[in-house]
Amino acid sequence: MKDNRQTSLKTLVALALMGVLALFLAPVSADAAFPGLGSKTPASFADLADSVKHSVVNISTTKVIKGAPLQPFGGPNSPFGRFFGDDFFNHFFGNRPQEEMKTHALGSGFVISGDGFILTNNHVVRKADEIKVKLDSGTEYDAKIIGVDPKTDLALIKVKPDKNFPKPVKLGESDAIRVGDWVMAVGNPFGLGQTVTTGIISAKGRIIGAGPYDDFLQTDAAINPGNSGGPLFNMEGEVVGINTAIIAHGQNIGFAIPINMAKELLPQLKSGKIIRGWLGVMIQDITPDLAKSFGLSTTKGVLVSDVTKDSPAEKAGLKRGDVIARFAGKEIRDSHMLSRTVAATRPKTDVSIDVIRDGKEKSIQVEIGTMPQNQETLSPENTEGWGMAVQDMTPDLARKLNMNSDEEGVVISGVKPGSPAAEAGLRAGDLIKEVNRKRIKDLDDYNEAIQKTAKGDGVLLLVKRGDGTLFVVLKKSGE
Numbered sequence: 001m002k003d004n005r006q007t008s009l010k011t012l013v014a015l016a017l018m019g020v021l022a023l024f025l026a027p028v029s030a031d032a033a034f035p036g037l038g039s040k041t042p043a044s045f046a047d048l049a050d051s052v053k054h055s056v057v058n059i060s061t062t063k064v065i066k067g068a069p070l071q072p073f074g075g076p077n078s079p080f081g082r083f084f085g086d087d088f089f090n091h092f093f094g095n096r097p098q099e100e101m102k103t104h105a106l107g108s109g110f111v112i113s114g115d116g117f118i119l120t121n122n123h124v125v126r127k128a129d130e131i132k133v134k135l136d137s138g139t140e141y142d143a144k145i146i147g148v149d150p151k152t153d154l155a156l157i158k159v160k161p162d163k164n165f166p167k168p169v170k171l172g173e174s175d176a177i178r179v180g181d182w183v184m185a186v187g188n189p190f191g192l193g194q195t196v197t198t199g200i201i202s203a204k205g206r207i208i209g210a211g212p213y214d215d216f217l218q219t220d221a222a223i224n225p226g227n228s229g230g231p232l233f234n235m236e237g238e239v240v241g242i243n244t245a246i247i248a249h250g251q252n253i254g255f256a257i258p259i260n261m262a263k264e265l266l267p268q269l270k271s272g273k274i275i276r277g278w279l280g281v282m283i284q285d286i287t288p289d290l291a292k293s294f295g296l297s298t299t300k301g302v303l304v305s306d307v308t309k310d311s312p313a314e315k316a317g318l319k320r321g322d323v324i325a326r327f328a329g330k331e332i333r334d335s336h337m338l339s340r341t342v343a344a345t346r347p348k349t350d351v352s353i354d355v356i357r358d359g360k361e362k363s364i365q366v367e368i369g370t371m372p373q374n375q376e377t378l379s380p381e382n383t384e385g386w387g388m389a390v391q392d393m394t395p396d397l398a399r400k401l402n403m404n405s406d407e408e409g410v411v412i413s414g415v416k417p418g419s420p421a422a423e424a425g426l427r428a429g430d431l432i433k434e435v436n437r438k439r440i441k442d443l444d445d446y447n448e449a450i451q452k453t454a455k456g457d458g459v460l461l462l463v464k465r466g467d468g469t470l471f472v473v474l475k476k477s478g479e
Contacts, residue, residue, distance in 0.1 A: 045198055049184070052233055052237050053196070054137070056109075056136070057108065058106070058193070059124055059134075060106050060132045061125055061128035061132075062132075107125070108228060108229045108230030108231075109157065110186075111169060114168060115158075119154070121154065121229040122152075123153055125157060126150075130142075131157060133159050139162075142160075143158060144157065145157055147272045148269075152265065154269065170236075171259050171262075173240070179203060183198070183235075185223055185243055197223070200221075202219055212339060212343075215336075215340060217257075218254070222252055223246050228245075232256045240258070241257060242257040277342050277344065278369040279318075279366065279369070281308065281318060282304070283305060283339075285303075285334050286298075286300070294356075295359050300325070301325045301333075304321065316367070323355060326352075348369075350368075387416035387419020388415045390411060391443070393408065397411060402466075408439075412427065413428060414428055424474050425472065427465070430464070433462045433469065435459060436459060458473045458474060
């Protein structure tokens, strides 16, 4: 009897242990582990891909590049060419036809209206002589450029739609997207044809040195060459970004232009001309040391280091040493945010700017002006792979760089890390005085000199830095 009771007790203990183990080993639903997540985790992306794929297009471009003149008697490397030289042939044969070479590039885009408008990246269609748009059905159209904005890398192109033209995508709210949200990228990587990849939003507000108004969404959805200009969708099938850039040696680190930036610029892209707002101040971020010196309790906001003469800022009464805390009611975190916000404001708009002056907050009304053409001018060589942007020298800029107000040349306003300009040791603030021994007075001189540079040749620059000058040779990558 005792043995039976012991056996029953052991059985009950074993059953109890099995019950406890069952509780631990039972599958846990996503809703139980992460409340509210399970319903948002897609079992498949197939329905989403089917609903949007027809509105995503492949873009192929052709560009004709004119090279060196055709050489009689075998060209410059022949015995005749080496002995007589170009002057001899020019004298006897006159102007000789130049060789032409066609280059091709691939990218992506997406339909935004039924009348044929398509959004893509500027670098996809830049300087193209021919643009072809291909639907997933195989239907192909000729396209023309309507408007471009190199500073944000946006471009609007248009085709003549027919009955087969797909319906437009829905444009979402990129401000509402959150880090960790699912996204899907659709495009034409490496010319393979329409490809779908998925991932999440990895970060927002990324600054990668691509331009003065960087504000990228970062995603781990696979993006490769050829995806440029394609859409990044949220789970509702709305475009929240335009896939634009990658880190070459990174793994699943891609960047997309927030769609809200494109929506703001669409009316101007359709008009073919981008006009930006202008305040006319030189600004800098506030470091802890600066905050202490100005008696500030935070490093948020931007410090006005100078005010441009006759600018909207000067007319409104902004002064050197003011700290801009809010613009049109929006809290300003840093100088990059202020630059983007002012540029996106329509000229002749009255805006309230809250500043801290001598420890006291003050509200100033400013009528935003139109950004002058020589402000933040992106030079053509940046798009040709030198990796730097230049702008005209101005008296205010000369003063900031401790140079004479009548100094001639163009100022390097930005250098892309890892570019030929960076490898040559060029820096923001360097003043370019000569290009290939040709004196440079302004941007027109500079652009003309750069365009005359033979394809593949290095460029000899005379650069003024501080009180001294130095020669620098720019070479394309791989030379």
